[in-house]
Amino acid sequence: MWQELKPRGKWLTPFNVISIPIILLGIGILYFRFVYGIGFVTNLNQYYPLGIWIGFDVVTGVALAGGAYVITFVVYVMRMEKYHSIVRVTVLNGLLAYIFYAGALTLDLGRPWHIVNPIIGNSFGYNSVLFLVSWHFLLYMLTMALEFSPVVAEWAQLEKARKFLSGLTLGAVIFGITLSILHQSGLGALFLMAKPKIHPLWYSEFIPVMFVVSSIYAGLSMIIFEGTISHKVFRDLLAGQDHHRYEEIILGLGKGAAITMFVYYFFQALLFIHEERWELITDAWGYWYLLEVIGLVLIPCFMYAYAVRNRNLGILKVAAVLALLGIILNRLNVTVIAYRWYDVDKYYPSWQEIVVTLTVVFTEIWIFRWIVTRMPVFGKRR
Numbered sequence: 001m002w003q004e005l006k007p008r009g010k011w012l013t014p015f016n017v018i019s020i021p022i023i024l025l026g027i028g029i030l031y032f033r034f035v036y037g038i039g040f041v042t043n044l045n046q047y048y049p050l051g052i053w054i055g056f057d058v059v060t061g062v063a064l065a066g067g068a069y070v071i072t073f074v075v076y077v078m079r080m081e082k083y084h085s086i087v088r089v090t091v092l093n094g095l096l097a098y099i100f101y102a103g104a105l106t107l108d109l110g111r112p113w114h115i116v117n118p119i120i121g122n123s124f125g126y127n128s129v130l131f132l133v134s135w136h137f138l139l140y141m142l143t144m145a146l147e148f149s150p151v152v153a154e155w156a157q158l159e160k161a162r163k164f165l166s167g168l169t170l171g172a173v174i175f176g177i178t179l180s181i182l183h184q185s186g187l188g189a190l191f192l193m194a195k196p197k198i199h200p201l202w203y204s205e206f207i208p209v210m211f212v213v214s215s216i217y218a219g220l221s222m223i224i225f226e227g228t229i230s231h232k233v234f235r236d237l238l239a240g241q242d243h244h245r246y247e248e249i250i251l252g253l254g255k256g257a258a259i260t261m262f263v264y265y266f267f268q269a270l271l272f273i274h275e276e277r278w279e280l281i282t283d284a285w286g287y288w289y290l291l292e293v294i295g296l297v298l299i300p301c302f303m304y305a306y307a308v309r310n311r312n313l314g315i316l317k318v319a320a321v322l323a324l325l326g327i328i329l330n331r332l333n334v335t336v337i338a339y340r341w342y343d344v345d346k347y348y349p350s351w352q353e354i355v356v357t358l359t360v361v362f363t364e365i366w367i368f369r370w371i372v373t374r375m376p377v378f379g380k381r382r
Contacts, residue, residue, distance in 0.1 A: 015365075019362040019365070019366070022355060022358050022359060022362055023359050023362050023363055023366075025355055025359075026355050026356050026358065026359025026360075027359070029041055029352045029355055029356055029359075030107070030356060030359075033107065033352075033356075034112070037110070038107075038108070038109075038110050041350060041352040041353070041356075042349075042350055042352065042353050043347055043348060043349060043350045043353070044347070045347075047340060047343070047347075048336075048339070048340065048346075048347035050335050050336065050339065051108070051336065051347065051349055051353055052332075052336065052349045052353055052354070052357055053104050053107055053108040053353060053356070053357065054104075054105075054108050054335060055331060055332050055334075055335035055336040056328070056331070056332065056357055057100075057101050057104035057107075057357055057360055058101050058102075058104055058105060058108075058187075059187055059331045059334070059335050060327065060328050060331040060332065061097055061100075061101035061104075062097075062098070062101060062183070062184065062187060062215070063184070063211070063214060063215045063218045063219075063327050063331060064097065064218050064219065064222045064324070064327065065093065065094045065097035065098060065101070065219065065222070066180070066184065066215035066216060066218050066219030066222075067090050067093065067094065067218075067219030067220060067222050067223040068090050068091050068093065068094025068095070068144060068176075068180070068219070069094070069176055069177045069180035069181070069219070070216055070219045070220060070256075071083055071086060071087055071090045071091075071219075071223065072087060072090075072091065072147065072173040072176065072177065073173070073177050075087050076169065076170055076173045077173065077174070077177070082245070082248065082249065082252060083249060083252065083253075085245065085249070086223065086227065086249060088148070088151055088376075088377045088378070089226075089227075089230065089372065089377050089378060090223055091144055091147050091148050092148055092151075092368065092371060092372070092377055093222075093223075093226060093368065094144055095141065095144040095145060095147075095148055096364050096367060096368055097364065098137065098140060098141045098144065099141060100360050100361075100363070100364045101360075102137050102138075102141065103360070104360055107356065118130070118131050118134040118135060119134070119135075119138065129186055129189045129190050129193075130190070132182070132183075132186050133183050133186040133187060133190070136179050136180075136182050136183030136186060137183060139175075139179050140176055140179040140180055140183065143172050143175055143176040143179060144176060146165070146168060146172045147169060147172050147173065147176065149165045150162050150165045150166045150169070151375050151376060151377060152375065153165055154375075154376055155374065155375040155376060180215075181212055184211050184212045184215045185208035185209065185211055185212045186208070187211055188207040188208035188209075188210065188211030188212070189207070189208045191203070191207055191334055191335075192205065192207060192208070194339070197339055197340050198334060198338055198339055198341075199285055199333075199338035199341045200275075200277065200280055201277060201280050201281070201285060201286065201289040201338070202289070202330075202333050202334050202338045204271050204275070206267070206271060207334070209267070210264065210267060210268070213260065213263060213264045213267065214264050214327060214330065216256075216260045217256075217257040217260040217261045217264065217323060217327075218323070218324065218327040220253045220254075220256050220257040220260070221257055221319075221320040221321075221323040221324050221327075222320075222324060223253055224250050224253050224254065224257075224316065224317065224320040225317075225320050225321065225324060227246075227249075227250060228250075228317055228320075230372075230378075231246060234372060234373075234378060237372065237373070237377075237378040238378050247311070247313065250313065250316060251307075251308050251311060251313075251316065254304045254307055254308045254316045254319070254320075255304070255308045257304050257319075257320070257323060258301055258304035258305045258308060261297055261298075261300065261301035261304065261323065262301050264297065265293070265297050265298050265301060268293055268297070285338070285341060288333075288337075291329075292326060292329050292330055292333065295322075295326075296322055296323070296325055296326025296329060297323075297326050299322065300319040300320075300322040300323040300326065301319075303315050303316075303318065303319035303322070304316065304319045304323075307319060
């Protein structure tokens with residue numbers, strides 16, 4: 001067991017050199033955050049309660065983790081076995097994302113010990129959207145842990161436990177898909193109560209629907225992005241057949257992303273025309289909106305379609321990056337950038353907030369790397 005805890009591979013890599021100092025600095029900042037309060041390290045106030053710890057770590061992160069429920073639905077419900085080889089790594093990415101991004105909620109609460117209130121029954125708040133989201137988060141994390149548990153059992157050489165846990169997979173997947181759709185839309189529903197504070201170009205009563213649809217192509221794009229990196233970094237852990245099927249898998253993911261992005265863009269155009277927003281696109285905010293919707297949704301959609309038709313992996317990967325940037329920009333626009341857009345003195349994240357965000361991301365990558373180099377996530381162990 002102690003052998004498993006020892007580091008593997010080279011220590012002096014660019015990622016280690018960059019991430020270790022940032023993680024150590026982030027831990028120091030978190031000490032001051034919990035000792036002296038959230039106001040000591042952030043620029044949050046009563047007018048701007050949502051900073052990048054919520055806007056990026058939680059709202060954006062949950063959208064990017066949407067690949068887990070999409071791929072499990074495709075494999076276990078639609079029976080598309082072509083994508084079965086990426087189920088384990090996708091579920092692992094989703095599980096870690098939810099653990100760390102839900103953990104980021106603790107950082108953002110002024111009284112973090114109250115995070116257990118929705119769970120233990122103290123001030124349940126049945127009418128609160130946050131009550132709904134918190135329970136969905138908790139149940140979905142437990143569901144993904146159950147979906148990933150056969151990998152842990154296989155690593156621990158517990159064959160009977162692995163067979164039992166594998167038998168629960170389909171039920172867990174169906175339950176998880178339901179929970180994921182509900183809390184993706186639930187996060188959007190939070191902003192229905194902030195109509196006067198969100199720029200009209202980003203506010204709509206259909207925000208919950210738009211959050212769900214966009215989480216689908218966000219998840220697929222994230223799988224392409226992470227898969228491209230993993231295919232190079234962890235190449236020695238991949239079976240030969242995965243190399244052979246790699247192109248077909250990401251082309252299929254690109255096709256799904258193109259279709260979903262077109263649906264999302266169609267909804268955006270429909271809302272734009274129906275609500276007569278023409279006069280809103282003549283200023284800087286309008287140009288910013290067009291950059292998001294045209295430059296980071298419609299253009300990547302066409303790039304995806306072209307790449308799939310012509311089997312061009314280079315363009316497909318660029319489209320994935322642009323789509324991810326579009327999701328990040330959209331979520332930050334709703335939560336931070338276009339929130340109270342009329343204020344002169346706006347919120348800007350402090351350097352401490354940025355460092356802590358990077359700490360969360362880098363720590364997640366470290367744990368992901370530790371798991372995949374020890375457990376049979378890619379099909380075999382090192």
